Amino acid sequence: MSNFGRNLALWVIIAVMLVLLFNVFQPGSGQHASQQLAYSDFIGDVNGGRVRQVTIQQHNVTGTLTDGTSFETYLPEDPTLVPRLTEKGVEVIAKPEDSDVNPLLRYLLQWLPMLLLIGAWFFVMRQMQSGGGRAMGFGKSRARMLTEKQGRITFDDVAGIDEAKQELQEVVDFLKDPQKFQRLGGKIPKGVLLVGPPGTGKTLLARAIAGEANVPFFTISGSDFVEMFVGVGASRVRDMFEQGKKSAPCIIFIDEIDAVGRHRGAGLGGGNDEREQTLNQMLVEMDGFESNEGVILIAATNRPDVLDPALLRPGRFDRQVVVPNPDVNGREKILRVHMRKVPLASDVEPKVIARGTPGFSGADLANLVNEAALLAARLGKRTVAMSEFENAKDKVMMGAERRSLVMSEEEKRLTAYHEGGHALCALYEPESDPLHKVTIIPRGRALGVTFSLPENDRLSESRAYLKGLLVKIMGGRVAEELILGPEKVTGGASSDIKQATRVARMMVTELGMSDKLGMISYGDNSQEVFLGHSVTQNKNVSEQTAREIEAEVKAMIDAGYNRAKEILVSHIDELHLLANGLLEHETLSGAEVRQVLRGEKVVRTVMDEPMPDSRRASVPSTGGFRPDPAPPPGGGLGPAPQPG
Structure with missing residues (x-):
């Protein structure tokens, strides 16, 4: 019986018991309660003529006095009673014994409330005593058997993580044909730990294993073991492995195992708290005295650093499969x-979309495809074109377009020159990534963004590349100074300056790219991560060294600034052309930027044209400043390439 059925039966029993108790203790239904008379008093009332009517049923006598009072009494063996009653003119009614009601049933009805109370007490006590102190099934495992007759997931539905699939394919092959491995003395792995960032497909891999292996597959979350009562989690672990042994060979999948497998001794409860009891039981079940042949435990986590070492050793989790973010x-x-x-429309190129989404996980890509489909449906289109995928990518990376933001012509002109400075530096800096897109449409926290994307995923950054990155970053501020003058620059480059500072500090303190300070890592108090590297704040260095570090950081930023100024001064005419093109079209791709610089006309379809200003609502403008001091994705330059 399911938990719902047991709980429903319990409540029905309690309701019936309350009704019966109410009926047992309810007063009589007559207008007056019957008066219990002694037999001698009853005889006295008969002799005095004060009895109007009596009903005799065996030894029970009930009746009514002349004043209307009801009474009842017990009749002993008295053969003279009936003649005496008839002599006094009392109406006498005789009734036989209740022959239609079984005496056993009558006694059962009398004792039914007490029996129900005893039964309910036994039920509750049995639930509390079984399963390690559980109540109402607390100690029962919450693992669910996954049956996917429809919507079955296989390895064909998992892509981009071929190495992880190969590792898990061996587990599936072992379950299908164990003799192939056992002939050479191989043993089935007891546990497989899937490690990777969120959204990379760890749970999807587990579902694919279930679809491929065609064996019982139990799934449970690590938080399902955690309860406020000590011993409940351990009981659930025991029950889970008992279910697995009954269904062996089978797979048990625990998602987010770090909820229960954290390093022991880190809490305040010592070794007796609930979480550590649960972990201890899991360790014993995986590799204790009892054998769990045929039960494979697969777990997933994105925080392997917090797991207990005893959980990670061979014999428990024999394999640790890394599921990273996919490459291009x-x-x-x-x-x-x-x-x-x-x-899909005929112009959709998945390779181009993949190149423009560095650092995206599988979940991010699924969201991108879904956003593109929703956008096409909103526009009433029957197919999803490349333009919808580009807009969906921008929305996922930077946020929705802020079309309602009203910008004056001067502010739009300033933003166009700022982003044009970034774009020209990206075009004419040899070590720069190819220019992908420039836009002056506000998105998220940025008033405009310049995307510069690598041809392939960049796994490491050279010194020349980082210097070129500083040139691109400073291009926006240099463009403002050239057009407005040094005294008219705005705060629009605030996020660019922060990003340039992080890059230069990383080069000096982490990567050993300063000739003056040498190849030394200064400080170990990491504060943030940029381009896959920790950027320290140098709290463990002397004041003199700190001043030298700051001087080197400033020198690198100044070098990038000077190089950007050299590029824009020599191409000032192209900067005017590009700014005018952005004012006209608002968004230009890399190819369209080159068309504008050659003086060619940019031709677009109606669907590709940006929304006219007449449809924008009146919202106060933020001027040339980014509304949020934190940099937008890519810091106004598009997403920074992330190491694989």
């Missing part, structure tokens, strides 16, 4: 998987 080829395969159910 993996992103293309993932996009093709998610595009299967989407009607």
